[in-house]
Every structure is written in C-alpha cells, then in structure tokens.
Amino acid sequence: MGWKDAARLADVAFAEVALQATYAFRQGNTVPPTGGRLLVERSRRRVAQSKALVAGLLGFLVFGSALLLRSSAAGRELIVPASLPVGLYQAGVLTGLVGLEVALLWWTGLQALPTFLGSSAVAVLEALPVDRPTLRRVALILYLRLFDLPAVVVLVATPLFVGLALGPTAGLATIPASTSAVVFALALSLVTGRFFVRQIQGARGGGGSAVVRWAYLVLWLLPAFGLLAFITASPPFFRAIATLANPHLAPTTEALVGVYPFALALLPPLASGGSAALRTSAAVPLIGLAAGVFYAALAGYAAVWLFYSVVEVGSVPTAATAPGRRSMFELRPQRPVWAVLTKDLRLASRTPGYAFLVLLPILDAVALGLVSYVGAPGLSAARAIALGAVSTAALLATFFGPAFFALEVIAQSYGRTLPLTSRSMALGKVALVAGIYVAAGGIVLAISAFRVPAPVLFAAFIGAELPAVIAAGLLELTILFQWARRRGLPVTNLYAGTWNVILVAIPGIVVAGAPLATFLLVGLGGMAVVSIAELALVGLLALRRGAT
Amino acid sequence: MSEGATAPPLEVDRLTVDYGTHRAVSDLSFEVRPSEIYGLLGANGAGKSSTIKVIVGLVRPSSGTARVFGDDAVGDGIRAKERLGYVPETALLYEALTPREFLEFVAGVRRLDREAASERLRTYAAAFRLDDELEEPIATLSNGTRQKVLVIAALLHAPRLLVLDEPLNSLDPRSVRIVKELLVRFVRSGGRGVLLSTHTMEVAEELCDRVGILDRGRLLAEGTLEELRTRALRGDASLEEVFLRLTRQDEGLDEAVASLDGP
Secondary structure, three states, rough: OHHHHHHHHHHHHHHHHHHHHHHHHHOOOOOOOHHHHHHHHHHHHHHHHHHHHHHHHHHHHHHHHHHHOOOOOOHOOOOOOOOOOOHHHHHHHHHHHHHHHHHHHHHHHHHHHHHHHHHHHHHHHHHOOOHHHHHHHHHHHHHHHHHHHHHHHHHHHHHHHHHHOOOHHHHHHHHHHHHHHHHHHHHHHHHHHHHHHHHOOOOOOOOHHHHHHHHHHHOOOOOOOHHHHHOOOOHHHHHHHHHOOOOOOOHHHHHHOOOOOOHHHHHHHHHHHOOHHHOOOHHHHHHHHHHHHHHHHHHHHHHHHHHHHHHHHHHOOOOOOOOOOOOOOOOOOOOOHHHHHEEEEEEHOOOHHHHHHHHHHHHHHHHHHHHHOOOOOOHHHHHHHHHHHHHHHHHHOOOOHHHHHHHHHHOHHOOOOOOOOOHHHHHHHHHHHHHHHHHHHHHHHHOOOOOOHHHHHHHHHHHHHHHHHHHHHHHHHHHHHHHHHHHOOOOOOOOOHHHHHHHHHHHHHHHHHHHHHHHHOOHHHHHHHHHHHHHHHHHHHHHHHHOO | OOOOOOOOEEEEEEEEEOOEEEEEEEHHHHHHHHOEEEEEOOOOOOOOOHHHHOOOOOOOEEEEEEEOOEEEOOOHHHHHHHHHEEEEOOOOOOOOOOOOHHHHHHHHHHHOHHHHHHHHHHHHHHOOOOOOOOOOOOOOOOOOHHHHHHHHHEEEEEOOOEEEEEEOOOOOHHHHHHHHHHHHHHHHHOOOOEEEEOOOHHHHHHHHHHHEEEEEEEEEEEOOHHHHHOOOOOOOOOOHHHHHHOOOOOOOHHHHHHHHHHH
16 A cells, blocks of 8 residues: 555544544543534544644744844844844844744644554554554654645745745745744653553553653643743843854854754845855854754754654553562542642643643742842842733633643543532632642742742742732633633644634633733732732632532 | 431332433333342443443433432432442543552542441452452453452442342352352342343343343333233243333344354
C-alpha cells in the first residue's frame, strides 16, 4: 500500500482521534443522547475550530511581527536601545516570533498527544493486516493532522509576511527558520509524549513517587517555560543583543549567536541588508550561517526520526512498571471538596497538559521574582513587580477553571454515579485554582524578599486579589455547570474545546482584572473592596444558579 | 421524600428512555424486593444498560421514575447514590490514578470513616489477591483487575443496593466465585437488594431469585424461574431455553446454526 492508501486509512483513523478528543468516550465520558453520525461531524468541526483559533493566533503573531519589522527608527527606539543596529533588531524580533511559533505548536502537541494516544487509533490498525511501512505512513499523516492548520500558517505566513516587510530575499531566507520551527515543535511534542507514556503515565503511586513525577514534569516543561520567560524578559534580551553591536567581541559572546533560533533569525536581515546591517564583528554572520546549516541538518534528522518514531509512540500501550513495594491497604479519605482537589492534582501529575497549568504560573512566578533582582529596589519598583507578578498569576488562573473542569470528562460514566454534589466539585476546583495562585504569589514574595524588602506590600497585593481569583473561578465553573445541565458536559480541553474555554475565560478575566485596574486608579484599598464585592456577588449568583 | 424504612430497595415505574428518535426503554416497571437478587435479562440492545444508567444517575429518562429505598434516583439523586453501589459493564476509570488513589477518592466522596474503609479494602483486596496492584496506575492493569477494583469500590461503603452490569465479564474463575458468594451473602442480611444485568443465563439461573426479561425496551416477562417455565410452557427447560422461547429468539435458530456449516 502506498501513501494514497495510507492517507485514506488515516482519514478514517482521524475521525476517531477527533471523536475521542471531543467526547473522550475511551476515557469514560458518557454518550450524549444524540445520533452517532452527528457526534462524529460535531467532533470534526470542534477540532477544526480549535485548530483555526490556534492558527489565527499564530497568524496574528506573524502579522504583528511583520509590523514590528517595518517600524521606523523612532518606533524601534520605543522598545529597544537606540544603539541597536537595525539588522540585530530584526533578528531579535524574528527570534521572538520563531520561539513563540515553536511554543504554540508544542503546546498544541501537548494538548493533543494524550488524546492521540488515548484514541488507540494506531493500535487498532496494528491488529489489521496492514504492512509496517503503511502503518508508519498512517501514523505520520495522523500525527501531522493534529497540527495541520497551525503548521501551515507557520510554514506559509511567516516567509510571506517577512517577505512583505523586508523584501522577497528576506522572505526566502526565513524558510529555514519557519520550517525548523514546525519540525522541532513536532519532534519536541513526540519526545515529550514518549516521555509521558514511559515515565509518567506508568509511574507508581505513593507520596515519594508523586514528588518524582512532579520533578520530571518540571524538568520537561522548563524549555517551554523558557519562552514565557523570554516574553517577560524581552527588554534585557534586546539589551543583550545590543552588546553584539561591537566589532571586537569576545569569543564567548560570539558563540551566543549560535543559539537556536537566533542563528536562523539572523539569516533574513543578512539576506536583505548584508552584514553591514548587523554592524558587528565579521565572525557573527559566519557563526550564524554555520549554526543555521547545523540547525537545518538537525531539522532534517528530526523529520526522519519523526517518520520512524510516530508509529512507535502511537501504538505502544502504557508500559507496566516493574513490581515495586507491596501495596498499602490504608485509605485516607478526605472531605469531598479535598477529595476532588487531591484527585485533580494526582491526575495532573500524570497528565502533561494539566501539569503544565499547575506549573506554568509557579514557574512564571519564579521568573518574575528573579526579574526583581534586575530592577531597581525602590518602593515604586517593588509595587510594579508585585502588580506584574500578581496580575500574571491572577490572569493565568482564569484559564484553570475550565481546564480543571475538562478533567471531569475522564471517567464521567463512573464519577457521575457517586454522591458528589456540584457544590463539592466546584469548590474543590476553586480551591485548587486559589491554591495555585497563592503558591505563585508566595514564591514571588519569597524570591524578591531579599532584593525588594516589601513583604507587607506583596502580601497585601496577593490577599487583595485572592477573592477576585476565587470569584473568577467560581463564575467560570457556575457557567460550565449550567452548560452541563442544559446540553451535557461541555468540552473544555484546548484541542477540541478552545472556543468554550475562551467564552468562559472572558468573564473570568473581567472579574480577575477589575481589581487590578482599580489598583491603578485608586490604590490597594479600592482593589480589595472591588475584589471582595465581586466574590460576594459571584457567590450569590452561584448559589442562585445551583452550582454551589 | 425518603421512605427508606418501608420502601423496597428499587422501584422502577413506567420508565421510558429515548436517544433522539430511538426509544431504548418503553414504559418499564419492576421492583427489587428486600433480600432479593433480581436478574435483568435481555438480548443485545434490549434496554438493560439504559435502565441501569437511569438508576445510577447517568441518563435522564423521558418519563417515569426510579427510586432507591424510596429516594428518587433521577436527576442529582444524591441520597439514592449514597445507598447504592454500582459496577459498570466497562471499567472506564481514572486511568492515571492507582487503585488505592481511586478508592481513596471514592471513600472521600462517600465520606467514609478511615478505619472502616481501610478494613474493607484489606478484606476485599485479600480476597481478590490484589496485593501488588494497588499502587500501579489503572492504565497498566488488566481488564479483570480493573473489574475487581470496581467491585471493591461498589462495596466500600457497605451499600444497601448493588447494581451490577455484567459484573463477571472479565473476571477469572476464582474471582467469579468470590463475587457470586459476595452477592449471596450481601442480600442475606438487612433487607438489601441486588439488581444484576446479564445475558449469561447460567449466572442468572444460579444467582437470581427472580428475573425480568426485557425485549426491545419492554418487560416481556417477570418471575421466578418456575413461573417463567410455566409461562413458556416448558416444564423442565433451562433459563436459556425459556429466554429464547419467550423472546422468540428460538425462531429460525436451528436453521441459523445449521447454516454455519455452509461456507
């Protein structure tokens, strides 16, 4: 069988992937009372919608980057040092763009891979008389289809818009960067997916094992978090690039040019303006070119590796761990609210997409806390850093409600038979959201305490925003429970239910953001009043709507 | 309103379940009496699972009621859910949790006492020989082991009604024997009841005090084995023969079997 037959088989298998991504029947969700064909069509539509949203976001980033590349010298000086040569500025913008493209595609992969693995679409085909090369092709096509529209946007829109901004030569010179971004993101997704199957999904239970699992997940997520740190730390990044504008660089500084994706991002300005546009040592373009060739070769190797490895990850069942210590027969039941919280945390510790949610604000808090060492130690700087850290953690928290609600589709056909009230479930999830927010705030406080001694200010900030974060989570869950009552459990995972997440997160962002805006206008007291008032209002609403 | 003291373990009254335009259960009424194992029999698609899903709160019926010891099981049905233990046909659980973590969650939701829950786990895990598997993720366990975990989860809170949907499907002979013994002992004490859905006639014949035969969503016949034999006019027939006769599935059966030699 050739590629045509493989594509036909992959089309059938993808319907299963989309169905499981949307309805998670293999994970124990209940079947909605609608016709089977309608469910299949709806799941395809939802997956396409979510991919279109990610593709739209990528398109927006590409368009925004093109505008930045076209900006005048005066415009550039608003965001970067005036001494930064235009070529290095362009390389910096493209580095950010390519980094974000890798991050977003990798993020898509993180969301889609558990579904891809859980659908057993490849494993089912393995039982049929399909030869190994065809199976490999089917697996690859299926895998590519998880990313298709966003990947096409990266591959096509990036060179096109860079070409429009800097000229056709620069556009062509962007192709290695955009192609490598797609290949590396797909390979990273697969590497982390394989790691997930082998090291996390099959890990034994128990307190010590949980610590190891979370440690694994932190290590694994650090590269993705590096990009968030890049956004947070873009001013120092551009200052670092500016140091390259020196004809006599130290070899250690020159070596930094070879870092991915900066080396590839240097190619378009080199193609459009030559080495003169960089105003740096003669070695920098050479290092950039050499590293660019290396990354292109690495991307080629990664593409070949992908071809041979997707089938292995797609069909291998979770490996049973070697027998360890004997089982404990001691059960430690908690109250329902804490039982829900603990269950969600345990599931998150073995599910990368959810672990990411728990770890992202905490790692972000670490980065923002470290940033305080770069900034001035005055009270106004401390206030700015506290506001930034709390704002980021609070706004990130608005995505946790829908995300942790998505966990409920797992084993829904069993969980709903338990005497668990919506109140306990909602409060358990809100407690988890609030806990993550407080942990993130506490980390900022602890890290920055040595540099910016304003613990009361930080603590007051965190405390003033806490009721609003709880209110945002409660509001989102109330809406989701209302939807669940009317039309069945709404899908809120980011691969098939992005639209639902956005719809629910908007009121959450408004509620979490209102006290922050109030702080800017009237200060901490007003912030606390608004925050508490919001919690009281949302609490009443939740009581009336029956979520609690 | 709760009538727990006098109401039977389960009352299903004029229950109708529709999926879109398809009617899965039609005007179904039956009850499980105290100290009784009631078997729900039927061919594939007869409506057994849909009926059970209403009783355990997974499906909302188009009309009719289901009551567990007098408490409404339709809708939230929290009180009904507190009193029943459920073993589903397919063991779709929280794959990322270990059995102990899963049982801890169930015990928490059911507000169980630590000592009592641990003691029950110890008893059932020893009976099912689950010494080594309680700390492994459920994703790595065999179907039979998952089924054992579900049986333990259903019994952990000492329920008053057990609802079991093909509970013996994936179990090994030893575990089958244990579950059968558990069910018999379960109904012997304190007016408890069991609703057992199966299409394995031998199991129903061995365990059930009364059976109800479903056909295309309707209750075709109900009673003890003797009563059903009388109704089917087959005095010495097995339950399988009675079932085939009453559901008219014996029509053309010999020809169908004979045709298997054809190809």
